[in-house]
Amino acid sequence: MTAIPDLPIAVAGATGRMGHMLIEAILAADDTRLAGALDIAGSPALGQDASAWLGQTSGVAVSSDLHAGLKNARFLIDFTRPEGTLAHLKVCRELGVKAVIGTTGFSDAQKAEIADIAKDIAIVMAPNMSVGVNVTLKLLQMAAQALSTGYDIEIIEAHHRHKVDAPSGTALKMGEVIAEAIGRDLKECAVYERYGHTGERDPSTIGFSTIRGGDIVGDHTVLFAGIGERIEVTHKSSSRATYAQGSLRAVRFLAKQQRGLFDMFDVLGLR
Ligand SMILES: NC(=O)C1=CN([C@@H]2O[C@H](COP(=O)(O)OP(=O)(O)OC[C@H]3O[C@@H](n4cnc5c(N)ncnc54)[C@H](OP(=O)(O)O)[C@@H]3O)[C@@H](O)[C@H]2O)C=CC1
Numbered sequence: 001m002t003a004i005p006d007l008p009i010a011v012a013g014a015t016g017r018m019g020h021m022l023i024e025a026i027l028a029a030d031d032t033r034l035a036g037a038l039d040i041a042g043s044p045a046l047g048q049d050a051s052a053w054l055g056q057t058s059g060v061a062v063s064s065d066l067h068a069g070l071k072n073a074r075f076l077i078d079f080t081r082p083e084g085t086l087a088h089l090k091v092c093r094e095l096g097v098k099a100v101i102g103t104t105g106f107s108d109a110q111k112a113e114i115a116d117i118a119k120d121i122a123i124v125m126a127p128n129m130s131v132g133v134n135v136t137l138k139l140l141q142m143a144a145q146a147l148s149t150g151y152d153i154e155i156i157e158a159h160h161r162h163k164v165d166a167p168s169g170t171a172l173k174m175g176e177v178i179a180e181a182i183g184r185d186l187k188e189c190a191v192y193e194r195y196g197h198t199g200e201r202d203p204s205t206i207g208f209s210t211i212r213g214g215d216i217v218g219d220h221t222v223l224f225a226g227i228g229e230r231i232e233v234t235h236k237s238s239s240r241a242t243y244a245q246g247s248l249r250a251v252r253f254l255a256k257q258q259r260g261l262f263d264m265f266d267v268l269g270l271r
């Protein structure tokens, strides 16, 4: 009989929307164990049991002490804010804790810092952990190659009213994948705003539109608009559970890696 693996995981952003989903998923899975729960200093949940909100006792208290929160963990799952993620990763590097990063909104300089930390520890970083979105990215690669001329490309995303970054990390990733597939550089061709007398659309651009409202979990559409027809590739999330399950798949993948920076294409075998 083979032993079931024991994967001790700390969650950063433990009281956030994703933090709660992750704690629930870690407690429910056979091979994972909650080994730490981090939240920002000043959070009213500090000192409380990390699964008290579920009516359960995990035996893990929410802490803002990064060393205390990570010392019993082999993995960190981080869905917080870029500055928080970087602070957490520095302690992960020191303690040899592998990390799954779901946080979005990193600057180029922050991404370079993460790549540097990944020289010492294994990291999976992806703006969207759902299987569906990552398969959609593959579909977009193919669609963009086939529709590279004669079709205007627009990316439309919608999220809940609490989201703080725009466009979403997923929309930006879609833009990067499409731009790469058709030999463009997203930094040079992205249009993030239109207002007033914009002039006609430049066919070499990729446009982004952002909607924020209510409790929308996450919708993304890529529109390829041609003459006489248009193609829309849409993904809609109706539950954050898909992000949590994808994050656990990333942890299982990391269990076999020593160091390096990976994404969900690596985890899902889509590269
Ligand atoms: N990759 C993916 O699949 C997905 C990515 N995301 C991304 O994950 C991130 C979190 O999303 P969500 O859970 O909805 O956000 P929430 O605001 O609900 O949760 C964020 C958590 O992080 C804490 N936090 C905020 N700032 C810091 C900091 N500087 N240091 C440490 N902790 C901090 C918050 O504490 P407090 O509330 O006390 O401020 C809270 O517990 C976002 O970047 C979002 O875009 C979201 C869903 C899926």
Ligand SMILES: O=C(O)C1=N[C@H](C(=O)O)C[C@H](O)C1
Residues within 6 Å of the ligand: 104, 127, 128, 159, 163, 167, 168, 169, 170, 171, 217, 218, 219
């Ligand atoms: O903040 C969110 O909620 C989400 N953020 C991620 C993003 O920015 O792409 C992933 C998902 O869309 C939900």
